[in-house]
Amino acid sequence: MSSAAGYILQVKDLVAGYIRDLPILHGVSVYVDRGEIVTIIGPNGAGKSTLIKAVAGLVSVSQGSIELNGKNIVNVPAYQRATQGVGYVPQTGNVFTTLSIHENLIMGGASLHRGKAERRIEELYEIYPVLKSRRREKAGVLSGGQRQILAVARALLTQPDLILLDEPTAGLSPKAAAELFALIRDLSRDGVAVLIVEQNAKAALRNSDRGYVLAEGENRIDGAAHTLLADKEIGEIFLGMRRDTPLEKEEA
Amino acid sequence: MFLQHLADGILSGAIVSLGAIGLSFTMKMLRFANFSHSELLTWGAYAALVFLSFFSTFGGFFDQTIGPFSFGLPLLFAMACACITTSLIAMFLHLYVFDRLSRSAGHMTMVFASFGVALVLRHLVTLIWGSDPIYYSNELQFAILLPGGVRVMPDQVFLFGLTIFTVIFLHLFMTRTRTGIAMRGVAESPSLAQVSGVNVNAIILWVWIIGASGAAMGGVLYGMTIQLRPELGFSLILPLFAAAILGGAGSLYGAVLGGLIVGLSENLSVMIIPTTYKPAVPFLLILLILFIRPEGIFGERKR
Numbered sequence: 001m002s003s004a005a006g007y008i009l010q011v012k013d014l015v016a017g018y019i020r021d022l023p024i025l026h027g028v029s030v031y032v033d034r035g036e037i038v039t040i041i042g043p044n045g046a047g048k049s050t051l052i053k054a055v056a057g058l059v060s061v062s063q064g065s066i067e068l069n070g071k072n073i074v075n076v077p078a079y080q081r082a083t084q085g086v087g088y089v090p091q092t093g094n095v096f097t098t099l100s101i102h103e104n105l106i107m108g109g110a111s112l113h114r115g116k117a118e119r120r121i122e123e124l125y126e127i128y129p130v131l132k133s134r135r136r137e138k139a140g141v142l143s144g145g146q147r148q149i150l151a152v153a154r155a156l157l158t159q160p161d162l163i164l165l166d167e168p169t170a171g172l173s174p175k176a177a178a179e180l181f182a183l184i185r186d187l188s189r190d191g192v193a194v195l196i197v198e199q200n201a202k203a204a205l206r207n208s209d210r211g212y213v214l215a216e217g218e219n220r221i222d223g224a225a226h227t228l229l230a231d232k233e234i235g236e237i238f239l240g241m242r243r244d245t246p247l248e249k250e251e252a
Numbered sequence: 253m254f255l256q257h258l259a260d261g262i263l264s265g266a267i268v269s270l271g272a273i274g275l276s277f278t279m280k281m282l283r284f285a286n287f288s289h290s291e292l293l294t295w296g297a298y299a300a301l302v303f304l305s306f307f308s309t310f311g312g313f314f315d316q317t318i319g320p321f322s323f324g325l326p327l328l329f330a331m332a333c334a335c336i337t338t339s340l341i342a343m344f345l346h347l348y349v350f351d352r353l354s355r356s357a358g359h360m361t362m363v364f365a366s367f368g369v370a371l372v373l374r375h376l377v378t379l380i381w382g383s384d385p386i387y388y389s390n391e392l393q394f395a396i397l398l399p400g401g402v403r404v405m406p407d408q409v410f411l412f413g414l415t416i417f418t419v420i421f422l423h424l425f426m427t428r429t430r431t432g433i434a435m436r437g438v439a440e441s442p443s444l445a446q447v448s449g450v451n452v453n454a455i456i457l458w459v460w461i462i463g464a465s466g467a468a469m470g471g472v473l474y475g476m477t478i479q480l481r482p483e484l485g486f487s488l489i490l491p492l493f494a495a496a497i498l499g500g501a502g503s504l505y506g507a508v509l510g511g512l513i514v515g516l517s518e519n520l521s522v523m524i525i526p527t528t529y530k531p532a533v534p535f536l537l538i539l540l541i542l543f544i545r546p547e548g549i550f551g552e553r554k555r
Binding site (some may be wrong): 056058059077078079080083086088090093094095096097098099103106107108109110112127146151154155158248 | 401430433434436437440441443444445446447448449451454552
């Protein structure tokens with residue numbers, strides 16, 4: 001359910017960091033609506049991953065609020081956020097490599113009743129048959145792209161309203177990255193709000209509705225994804241690209 | 253002679269295995285070397301003594317020994333109660349010492365704290381029960397003669413059977429139940445487990461319960477086949493650490509295999525070195541495994 005303002009996630013004036021009194025985020029605000037794909041871009045050290053970890057509950061927040069469906073979840077432990085509608089796929093270590101694929105999915109459904117978890121796992125096997133055929137194998141043997149699919153499937157077990165993806169295409173081949181973005185668009189069509197942090201800014205913005213540019217832990221620019229893509233200044237100032245090349249045209 | 257040492261090694265290794273399972277789990281999941289773990293064996297053994305006295309008062313059917321063993325139902329009930337008591341002690345230590353320290357202190361502080369806790373636990377046993385050796389039973393037992401001239405006591409056969417049963421039970425628990433799978437997940441990545449919806453604090457309590465119960469069983473079996481004394485756990489520190497390191501932190505099968513290797517090495521070593529040097533064998537094993545394969549036999553190799 002969206003909040004009164006219509007947003008699944010609304011982060012307001014967030015001050016957060018790994019060490020108390022040493023914040024990385026200095027009053028960041030973002031929102032994500034139902035079925036929307038929003039990308040956070042910015043240079044290294046901008047606080048993109050910190051923002052997404054703060055929403056997941058892995059970073060302590062000293063000021064500001066994180067509202068999920070209108071309810072402030074700042075003081076909700078990370079494991080309860082998973083049950084309240086937040087799915088999180090970290091950048092590294094996003095699957096349990098020593099557990100089988102099936103056990104990884106059981107972990108994703110840890111907060112659900114056994115019967116419901118089993119039903120959800122079967123539903124996800126139908127959506128991602130590659131996981132079903134290899135269910136007994138250790139997740140550690142999967143390729144990068146397959147691990148991302150498993151990680152997303154694990155995060156989807158609880159049917160979250162919001163899914164957080166931290167650098168989902170890092171280390172993936174262009175083909176695997178394209179498949180992953182197709183999967184993300186499918187999620188959005190199903191009404192899931194998606195918040196992505198991505199170094200591959202062009203690809204992410206091309207697949208997004210809106211984007212935010214962060215720098216030094218603060219909001220700098222935000223707007224429709226296609227507007228950000230066409231903006232030469234963004235490419236030059238925040239992503240170190242050449243001045244005469246808009247972000248949209250710069251090729252990898 | 254060799255076969256007799258082999259049998260003795262397997263039997264003493266079984267006790268080490270039971271104790272090492274919990275130590276191995278806590279080393280992996282709580283990320284510190286808990287030197288007070290061996291004292292849980294002592295507390296398990298003495299807690300069983302208290303419950304044994306209680307259950308023995310029922311008399312009648314309770315007074316009879318089972319088959320060739322030196323004990324009856326009271327000791328089995330006492331062992332179950334000792335597992336619960338030791339688990340409560342372990343949870344108390346976790347909640348009021350180790351968990352609190354882990355929020356602000358480093359790993360070395362935790363290790364030193366565990367030394368302090370070990371001293372307190374050991375001296376409390378001496379204070380309560382005294383320092384003289386105690387036996388669960390004064391019944392005389394006759395050894396069973398096995399093929400090859402190997403002699404074992406019926407209680408030792410029970411010890412071995414119970415160890416096998418416990419390992420199979422734990423294997424099924426770790427692979428077939430959601431709590432067991434969550435324990436393995438938390439061991440690999442606590443933060444990923446958390447964001448997957450696993451209550452990591454609850455899982456850590458399970459680690460203490462399983463570890464303390466294994467230690468209590470090891471302590472009772474030690475007391476049953478040897479004797480109870482306040483230094484029971486202290487004398488097993490090196491074998492326990494050797495088994496846990498040898499098998500690889502966090503590995504059930506590693507702890508079991510490590511325990512058996514330690515038991516066998518100790519007992520077979522007396523064939524070539526004087527018995528007084530026997531306690532040094534686990535120390536040499538620790539050095540050897542740290543040089544050759546620091547992550548242990550079943551441990552994950554760090555890349």
